[in-house]
Amino acid sequence: MLEALLDQFRRGDRQAFSRLLTLASNGEIPQQVLDQALSSPKRSKVVAVTGSGGVGKSTLIGKLIPLIRKENQTVGILACDPRSPLTGGALLGDRFRMVSSTSLSNPTEDDGVFIRSLAAAPGHGAVAANLAPMIRLFDAFGFDLVIIETVGAGQGDTAVRDLADVVVLLLQPETGDELQWEKAGLLEVTDIVVIHKGDLPGAEETETQVRDVLALSEGKSAKVLRVSSKSGHGVEALWQAIKSVQRAGTVMTPVPNGV
Amino acid sequence: MDNRQSIRIVLAKVGLDGHDRGIKVVARALRDAGMEVIYAGLWQTPEAVVRTVADEDADWLGLSLLSGAHLTLVPRVLELLRQAKLNQVGVLVGGIIPEEDIPKLTHMGVARVFGPGTSMAEIVSFLRDRAQQSGAVHA
Numbered sequence: 001m002l003e004a005l006l007d008q009f010r011r012g013d014r015q016a017f018s019r020l021l022t023l024a025s026n027g028e029i030p031q032q033v034l035d036q037a038l039s040s041p042k043r044s045k046v047v048a049v050t051g052s053g054g055v056g057k058s059t060l061i062g063k064l065i066p067l068i069r070k071e072n073q074t075v076g077i078l079a080c081d082p083r084s085p086l087t088g089g090a091l092l093g094d095r096f097r098m099v100s101s102t103s104l105s106n107p108t109e110d111d112g113v114f115i116r117s118l119a120a121a122p123g124h125g126a127v128a129a130n131l132a133p134m135i136r137l138f139d140a141f142g143f144d145l146v147i148i149e150t151v152g153a154g155q156g157d158t159a160v161r162d163l164a165d166v167v168v169l170l171l172q173p174e175t176g177d178e179l180q181w182e183k184a185g186l187l188e189v190t191d192i193v194v195i196h197k198g199d200l201p202g203a204e205e206t207e208t209q210v211r212d213v214l215a216l217s218e219g220k221s222a223k224v225l226r227v228s229s230k231s232g233h234g235v236e237a238l239w240q241a242i243k244s245v246q247r248a249g250t251v252m253t254p255v256p257n258g259v
Numbered sequence: 260m261d262n263r264q265s266i267r268i269v270l271a272k273v274g275l276d277g278h279d280r281g282i283k284v285v286a287r288a289l290r291d292a293g294m295e296v297i298y299a300g301l302w303q304t305p306e307a308v309v310r311t312v313a314d315e316d317a318d319w320l321g322l323s324l325l326s327g328a329h330l331t332l333v334p335r336v337l338e339l340l341r342q343a344k345l346n347q348v349g350v351l352v353g354g355i356i357p358e359e360d361i362p363k364l365t366h367m368g369v370a371r372v373f374g375p376g377t378s379m380a381e382i383v384s385f386l387r388d389r390a391q392q393s394g395a396v397h398a
Contacts, residue, residue: 015313015344022316026264088265089290095311096300108307114314117297119265 053152125159
């Protein structure tokens with residue numbers, strides 16, 4: 001059955017692609033099968049969008065979709081929401097927000113947009129399991145861009161760094177004091193920091209604090225942008241910033257253990 | 260790794276109908292029953308709903324209609340599902356559906372119509388029974 005699906009997939013069958021995503025998500029496609037079947041080199045740019053719950057990740061992605069499509073780029077989105085630790089159930093609502101916040105009449109009917117909602121179990125670093133083979137499939141199907149939306153993520157959820165070429169961290173006004181931004185974790189692995197809800201009072205102060213802290217870091221530091229999905233201000237600048245981050249090359253060398 | 264295969268269901272409202280309290284209660288109940296609920300929300304076109312079901316590789320589609328347009332919109336969705344060769348996807352309808360229209364909908368291919376007063380347990384056990392009958396969630 002897998003062979004037949006892969007055949008259809010190679011012929012550009014969107015539903016075979018969809019089915020394969022499910023199998024990959026369930027960990028049912030062995031890595032060597034994927035490697036053999038999909039020989040194409042990596043060309044999709046992978047963008048992770050992360051930040052705490054309610055900060056506006058889905059809404060902002062909804063705002064980015066028309067800009068991506070305007071340049072005739074295609075985009076696949078892996079939208080993670082939490083799975084219940086008690087029942088295993090999940091309410092996957094990111095798609096709804098993306099679709100409602102976008103200015104496209106209906107991105108769902110656009111062949112250049114593919115949204116897959118995923119349930120992420122607790123303790124997986126705020127992303128669903130098996131994202132790597134899924135990204136591989138998006139790549140082989142020809143998507144220019146893959147956006148991973150994490151579960152509402154806190155300070156320590158840095159796992160997306162390994163999967164993405166570009167990490168975008170969303171913060172919002174009135175969160176934390178100066179010391180907050182000195183802490184290790186997410187801010188360290190970020191390429192672009194978005195002060196979202198930039199139309200709200202306090203946005204400027206948060207932006208200043210984050211800029212001050214990042215100015216102290218050695219080497220390349222993250223870009224800081226103030227963005228408002230409500231007014232649309234800064235969305236275009238964010239898209240330009242995402243495009244300007246070089247693929248993969250930005251990944252930092254991990255610190256060896258025991259140093 | 261979590262390889263659990265939960266029942267995946269898309270819940271959507273089609274057409275011009277702003278009543279989403281009921282569908283949200285159902286969404287919550289199915290979530291609490293361990294299912295993966297993709298909430299597609301209000302004002303969806305039949306085309307968008309079918310594309311959502313395809314891209315999400317869902318097992319079920321639950322449509323909520325309180326607008327009276329069920330005999331126009333539901334057959335349209337069913338036809339598009341057939342055209343997309345998504346015959347394996349079960350369709351549920353909920354909302355305000357007059358008694359006499361229920362057989363019409365089931366005749367068209369709707370698996371079940373759940374009207375006002377349906378208990379959440381009834382919907383959950385219906386879906387679980389069907390999943391068991393088919394042997395696996397994903398055959």
